[in-house]
Amino acid sequence: MRQAGRSLPEYRKVREGIPMLESCTRPELITEITLQPLRRFDVDAAILFSDIVVPLRAVGIDVDIKAGIGPVIETPVRSARDLERLRPLEPDDVPYVTEAVGALVTELGGRPLIGFAGGPFTLASYLVEGGPSKNHDKTKALMYGHPELWHALLGRLAGIAISFLRIQVSAGAAAIQLFDSWVGAVSPDDYRHAILPHTKRIFAALGSHALGDDSVPRIHFGVGTGELLGLMGEAGADVVGVDWRIPLDEAVRRVEPGKALQGNLDPSILLAPWEVIEERAKDVIARGRTAEGHVFNLGHGVLPETDPGVLARLTDLVHAESARTPA
Amino acid sequence: MRQAGRSLPEYRKVREGIPMLESCTRPELITEITLQPLRRFDVDAAILFSDIVVPLRAVGIDVDIKAGIGPVIETPVRSARDLERLRPLEPDDVPYVTEAVGALVTELGGRPLIGFAGGPFTLASYLVEGGPSKNHDKTKALMYGHPELWHALLGRLAGIAISFLRIQVSAGAAAIQLFDSWVGAVSPDDYRHAILPHTKRIFAALGSHALGDDSVPRIHFGVGTGELLGLMGEAGADVVGVDWRIPLDEAVRRVEPGKALQGNLDPSILLAPWEVIEERAKDVIARGRTAEGHVFNLGHGVLPETDPGVLARLTDLVHAESARTPA
Numbered sequence: 001m002r003q004a005g006r007s008l009p010e011y012r013k014v015r016e017g018i019p020m021l022e023s024c025t026r027p028e029l030i031t032e033i034t035l036q037p038l039r040r041f042d043v044d045a046a047i048l049f050s051d052i053v054v055p056l057r058a059v060g061i062d063v064d065i066k067a068g069i070g071p072v073i074e075t076p077v078r079s080a081r082d083l084e085r086l087r088p089l090e091p092d093d094v095p096y097v098t099e100a101v102g103a104l105v106t107e108l109g110g111r112p113l114i115g116f117a118g119g120p121f122t123l124a125s126y127l128v129e130g131g132p133s134k135n136h137d138k139t140k141a142l143m144y145g146h147p148e149l150w151h152a153l154l155g156r157l158a159g160i161a162i163s164f165l166r167i168q169v170s171a172g173a174a175a176i177q178l179f180d181s182w183v184g185a186v187s188p189d190d191y192r193h194a195i196l197p198h199t200k201r202i203f204a205a206l207g208s209h210a211l212g213d214d215s216v217p218r219i220h221f222g223v224g225t226g227e228l229l230g231l232m233g234e235a236g237a238d239v240v241g242v243d244w245r246i247p248l249d250e251a252v253r254r255v256e257p258g259k260a261l262q263g264n265l266d267p268s269i270l271l272a273p274w275e276v277i278e279e280r281a282k283d284v285i286a287r288g289r290t291a292e293g294h295v296f297n298l299g300h301g302v303l304p305e306t307d308p309g310v311l312a313r314l315t316d317l318v319h320a321e322s323a324r325t326p327a
Numbered sequence: 328m329r330q331a332g333r334s335l336p337e338y339r340k341v342r343e344g345i346p347m348l349e350s351c352t353r354p355e356l357i358t359e360i361t362l363q364p365l366r367r368f369d370v371d372a373a374i375l376f377s378d379i380v381v382p383l384r385a386v387g388i389d390v391d392i393k394a395g396i397g398p399v400i401e402t403p404v405r406s407a408r409d410l411e412r413l414r415p416l417e418p419d420d421v422p423y424v425t426e427a428v429g430a431l432v433t434e435l436g437g438r439p440l441i442g443f444a445g446g447p448f449t450l451a452s453y454l455v456e457g458g459p460s461k462n463h464d465k466t467k468a469l470m471y472g473h474p475e476l477w478h479a480l481l482g483r484l485a486g487i488a489i490s491f492l493r494i495q496v497s498a499g500a501a502a503i504q505l506f507d508s509w510v511g512a513v514s515p516d517d518y519r520h521a522i523l524p525h526t527k528r529i530f531a532a533l534g535s536h537a538l539g540d541d542s543v544p545r546i547h548f549g550v551g552t553g554e555l556l557g558l559m560g561e562a563g564a565d566v567v568g569v570d571w572r573i574p575l576d577e578a579v580r581r582v583e584p585g586k587a588l589q590g591n592l593d594p595s596i597l598l599a600p601w602e603v604i605e606e607r608a609k610d611v612i613a614r615g616r617t618a619e620g621h622v623f624n625l626g627h628g629v630l631p632e633t634d635p636g637v638l639a640r641l642t643d644l645v646h647a648e649s650a651r652t653p654a
Contacts, residue, residue, distance in 0.1 A: 137595050137630055144599030184551075187571050187593065189610075224511075226553045227573050244514050246554050266514065268464050272471030283516075303464055 003301035004037040005049065007308055011036055020065040024054045030100035035107060040308055041315040045112045045175070048101065048168065052118025052179060053126065055164040058093040061085060061127070069132060076130035078142065080149055086127075086156040089163040097164075098171045105172035112175055115168030119180020119222065120157040120198045127153070136185050143186075143194050150194060158198040162205040169206065169216055176206055177219040178237070184224030191228050196235055203236030219262060223300055229254040244269075244299030248287035260293030265314075267298045270306045274313065281314060285321045296322070330628035331364040332376065334635055338363055347392040351381045357427035362434060367635055368642040372439045372502070375428065375495065379445025379506060380453065382491040385420040388412060388454070396459065403457035405469065407476055413454075413483040416490040424491075425498045432499035439502055442495030446507020446549065447484040447525045454480070463512050470513075470521050477521060485525040489532040496533065496543055503533055504546040505564070511551030518555050523562055530563030546589060550627055556581040571596075571626030575614035587620030592641075594625045597633045601640065608641060612648045623649070 005011040014032055015023055023029045033049040053063045053071045062074040077085065091098060104113050125139040126132070133139070143150045165176045183195060199220070208215035220232045221241025233240050233255040240259050242251045244266035251261055269280050281296075288294030296318045302311065332338040341359055342350055350356045360376040380390045380398045389401040404412065418425060431440050448466075453459070455466040470477045492503045510522060526547070535542035547559045548568025560567050560582040567586050569578045571593035578588055596607050608623075615621030623645045629638065 135595060135627075135630065137598060137632065140593065140595035141598035144596055144603045184572065188574065190593075224551050224572070227577070245511065245551070247515065250554070266467070266517075268462060268467035269471055271464060271468035276471045300462075303462065305464065 004041065004043075004311060005033055006304045007302055007306040007311070008036055008040070009308075020051065020067075021054065021057055021063075024050050025096045027096045027099040027103065030096065031103045031107065034100070034104055034113075037311075038108075038111070041312050042319060043315055045114050046104065046108055047114040047177065048097075048104070048116045048173070050097070050116050052116075052123060052181075054097075055089050055094065055117070055160050056086075056123065056127070059085075059087050059089055059160065063126070071126045072131040073127055074130075076138075077127040077153065078138070080152070083149075083152055083156060086153070086160070088156075089160045089167075091163075091167050091170075094164070094167060098167055101168050101171035101173055113173050114219070115165055115173030115176040115216075117161040117164045117176070117178055117202075119178050119183060119220075120154040120161065120202075121183040121186065121195050122179065122181045122222075123157045123161075124150075124153055125182055125185075127157075136182065140186070143190065147194075151197075154195065154198040158201050161202050165202070165206055173216065175217040175219065177221065177241075178202060180220070180222045183222040184226075184228065184243075186228075188227050188231060191231050196231055199232075199235040207236060219295075221262065226251075226254075230256065233259040239293070239295060241297070242299065248284060248294070249290045252291045258292060260295065261288065261291040262295040262297050264297070264299040267300050267303050267306070270298075270303070270310050270314070274310070277310065277314060278317060281317055282321060285318065331368065331370075331638060332360055333631040334629055334633040334638070335363055335367070347378060347394075348381065348384055348390075351377050352423045354423045354426040354430065357423065358430045358434065361427070361431055361440075364638075365435075365438070368639050369646060370642055372441050373431065373435055374441040374504065375424075375431070375443045375500065377424070377443050379443075379450060379508075381424070382416050382421065382444070382487050383413075383450065383454070386412075386414050386416050386487065390453070398453045399458040400454055401457075403465075404454040404480065405465070407479070410476075410479055410483060413480070413487070415483075416487045416494075418490075418494050418497075421491070421494060425494055428495050428498035428500055440500050441546070442492055442500030442503040442543075444488040444491045444503070444505055444529075446505050446510060446547075447481040447488065447529075448510040448513065448522050449506065449508045449549075450484045450488075451477075451480055452509055452512075454484075463509065467513070470517065474521075478524075481522065481525040485528050488529050492529070492533055500543065502544040502546065504548065504568075505529060507547070507549045510549040511553075511555065511570075513555075515554050515558060518558050523558055526559075526562040534563060546622075548589065553578075553581075557583065560586040566620070566622060568624070569626065575611060575621070576617045579618045585619060587622065588615065588618040589622040589624050591624070591626040594627050594630045594633070597625075597630065597637050597641070601637070604637065604641060605644060608644055609648060612645065 030049050034046050038046055057063050063071055066072050125136050128139040203218050217238045219239040220237035223243050226246040229240050239262050240255050242261055242263035244264050265284050357376050361373050384390050390398055393399050452463050452466040530545050544565045546566040547564035550570050553573040556567050566589050567582050569588055569590035571591050592611050
């Protein structure tokens with residue numbers, strides 16, 4: 001469960017006084033924060049503590065994460081000339097990631113570490129808008145009005161994502177997840193023409209053809225992507241993440257055979273009484289059994305006000321239920 | 328096209344120095360602003376200038392619309408006792424609406440005026456959260472954790488919506504639209520149990536059984552409701568509004584026979600060059616022909632930065648294309 005840390009007092013303690021992006025560049029903090037949820041919850045994997053804008057900052061983009069707002073970019077990227085600021089990412093740009101992943105793999109023993117990068121639409125939106133956006137208007141205006149510039153921008157972002165993920169896999173990450181959080185803002189036709197080719201390139205670069213023995217399972221997630229699930233699988237994801245808006249058994253019908261699903265309990269349900277959580281979690285597991293592989297997860301990040309005790313109880317419930325043979 | 332006014336200089340001029348909610352309580356301003364888009368665009372209907380929180384303020388809720396934020400409620404509604412503040416709406420609470428609708432019907436001659444109210448989930452979210460919300464956490468926590476209070480709250484909001492819409496129909500509105508803008512944040516199961524009964528009651532109260540000769544076509548819209556379209560039709564809407572995330576020909580497959588669709592050009596497309604707009608608008612019209620009735624519209628409100636000239640050209644294109652017999 002991504003962002004499980006946000007709800008933990010020990011997370012808030014180690015982060016005290018340290019800006020978000022600085023905490024993502026200190027190997028000992030990355031390691032500590034990544035491990036914190038595993039000390040409390042019996043989860044099957046760890047996910048690297050980082051942020052989707054970390055590689056952008058590493059290549060020199062003036063991005064900062066402002067509390068209560070999100071990523072803010074001082075000088076937005078809107079012209080061909082601006083693209084020059086998006087140079088390729090080299091391993092030397094993110095030594096703290098290599099170091100933290102290495103340390104984590106040792107600490108975790110057999111438990112897998114999931115690597116992490118931001119998807120091209122979401123990163124493009126932050127860069128073009130200059131910060132979080134409700135409608136992504138400027139981003140879409142660029143996408144519709146200047147297709148050459150758009151593809152050049154997404155090409156650079158895909159290249160950066162590939163580097164960032166390969167660095168993590170080389171250092172020992174056992175799977176990768178590409179978060180294109182806001183890609184659900186576009187229609188299937190737009191996804192197919194404007195985004196799919198770039199996502200495809202990212203997943204191909206992490207696949208068995210490209211990496212041989214190093215190839216790793218590839219997970220892909222975005223919010224509100226009910227109409228895009230088939231295309232997100234087509235892009236090359238092995239596991240398609242699903243938010244809570246669409247029941248998993250319906251999501252199964254929208255992806256091609258051979259894809260596993262991840263999801264999809266509404267994070268808000270964790271604020272409800274335990275009986276409600278239990279009923280809903282069991283429902284997710286039951287519907288997940290219709291998929292060719294199901295990774296139980298929330299349908300989006302853990303809400304900061306979630307009770308860690310509830311997360312622990314949920315993890316145990318999922319293990320117990322998964323072990324049961326369905327009637 | 329709702330909120331077409333926002334992009335017009337004459338709108339900004341008449342609103343100058345007048346807070347949003349005050350402008351919704353002055354009959355001459357409501358009338359003027361409702362008519363402004365019709366002077367520029369050859370649209371088939373007018374939609375009443377108002378706001379979904381107008382009836383809440385009219386029953387005494389301390390709501391204000393803050394520029395750049397949205398509706399803010401000083402004292403949120405979160406307990407059974409808070410519900411008492413949501414008393415029934417009487418025609419005397421909104422005399423300015425009755426007056427403006429009457430004046431508009433006269434001014435419009437044969438052109439229909441569409442009445443307007445907010446849907447129960449969206450109003451509940453503003454009341455419970457105290458303002459706009461990204462995740463609607465507190466609202467959902469109430470919905471999951473306190474179903475009795477939830478249904479009591481939505482029952483009151485449905486009652487207010489019924490009154491507000493009947494007042495408009497009695498004054499001459501020829502159709503009504505229920506905007507449950509944020510209802511797409513819940514899953515189909517939650518919609519069915521927590522929201523559908525209330526929406527059903529609203530539409531039933533505006534249907535032919537309840538109003539006899541006064542019955543009017545009922546339109547229902549929310550953002551990101553791809554998985555809910557069938558249920559929104561089931562709730563009693565004659566026309567189901569669709570955002571741009573789902574192609575209209577796919578939306579047709581999700582509603583029961585006999586329902587018309589409204590939508591669904593992405594408002595951001597209007598920021599693109601005309602050739603792109605033209606191609607996309609034609610595509611919407613072509614897909615709309617697969618529905619049992621199609622009202623061409625945007626998939627959400629007009630963006631403030633939209634060029635009014637483009638809206639005029641789009642309206643003409645839609646008329647010309649609709650008149651053509653498809654090949």
